[in-house]
Amino acid sequence: MTINTYEFRKGIYMISVNDLRTRLFESLWDIPEGIAYNAYLIIDERTVLIDGVKGIYSEVLIGEVKKLLGGRGLDYYVVHHGEPDHSGSFPKLIKEYPNVKVITTEVGFKIIRSLYPVSFNHITVSDGYELIIGNRKLKFFQTPWLHWPDTFMTYLYGDKILFSGDAFGSYGALTNGLWDKDYGDLHLSLSKRYFANIVAAFRSHVPKAINKLSGYEIDLIAPAHGPLVGKVSDAVNTYLRWSKPELERKVLIIYGSMYGNLEEAVKHVAKGVEEVDVDAVVMKVPDTPITYLVRELFDSPAIVLGIPTYDGSAFPYISLVLNLMKIKRFEGRYVGIVSSGLWSAVAESKVMKDLDEVKATVDGKVSILGHPKGDDITKLVDLGRSLGRRAAEVVSKQ
Secondary structure (H helix, E strand, O other): EEEEEEEEEOEEEEEEEEEEOOOOOOOOOEEOOOEEEHHHHHOOEEEEEOOOHHHHHHHHHHHHHHHHHHHOOOEEEEOOOOOHHOOHHHHHHHHHOOOOEEEOOHHHHHHHHHHHOOEEEEEEEOOOOEEOOOEEEEEEEEEOOOOOOOEEEEEEOOOOOOEOOOOOOOEOOOOOOOOOHHHHHHHHHHHHHHHHHHHHHHHHHHHHHHHHHHOOOOOOOEEEOOOOOOOHHHHHHHHHHOOOOOOOEEEEEEEEOOOOOHHHHHHHHHHHHHHHEEEEEEEEEOOHHHHHHHHHHHHEEEEEEEEEEEEEEHHHHHHHHHHHHOOOOOOEEEEEEEEEEEEOOOOHHHHHHHHHHHEEEOOOOOOOOOOOOOOHHHHHHHHHHHHHHHHHHHOOOO
């Protein structure tokens, strides 16, 4: 664990804790790059803490806040979002500053009360609520479902800063600097994977939030994860593209293979995809962590599922992929199915209901017994070509 404290505007501090201990974010998403939890402290005639950190880092955050306040009290504590990776420090902060007024939404208040059995003073804010803290003024905007129902954002007049909570955040510990420009294309990659994993299910709410904020000049975005965002227009335009989402010219091939037969089969599918000048992205489960798989699912117009028969059903990790497609609302994709078995390839029939639920169009099916051979290979290459053409057609119409 490392902590970065940075005064990026006069009297405005970023307190960022690097978490390199957590292996699975939300106990689901692999984060080998780590993640940063960002809190912000504004010191004016009144003092304001915006967001917090994961519970195990509470003492570190409180120590930095006390040092920066230099004996002053904490007047307000803005809780944009009750998820414990931000609010885990809530109980100890309240214990340290029992008179602080917690600013949250009505839904947020209920969530905090359900998480933490502590008494606290609070102000429930609605859309457009303003708070004068001295020479500065804050304005609050409700942006529900980015990505919880309690989510809101804070705009700081004068300094033109948007404290955005989880929106515009990214994976990655802050080891090279505290600004987006310090990470170049890596920041875009980490942000995209974060968006696909965390925000994608509620991406229809992105344009609503951006439209609500469109009348305000924003020079800087201060998210709850990842670096400060100075390239504001780029970030906003990228989020709008991702909210559609903008699909890429590729076919994602997801497969399981216990003994290598399906692994060989999907190589022929990939060959067919590449023959029509479309990228074939091949990922094996469970070898490929689902955080990366979901990132590719997010903007793939065409998908091939390589499904071994397992105990008379579909390979469990393929079932997990289909469930995540439902949860994240990855709908309307073209799908090819390659099913395999040794005496009977029955997996195909086990996934059709799931594919119907995500409004997938099944473009072709190939069933093989054991090692792919003869006509199997021709069919597999043809399936790849067909899905490649489908992907190219979808992208050309965007």
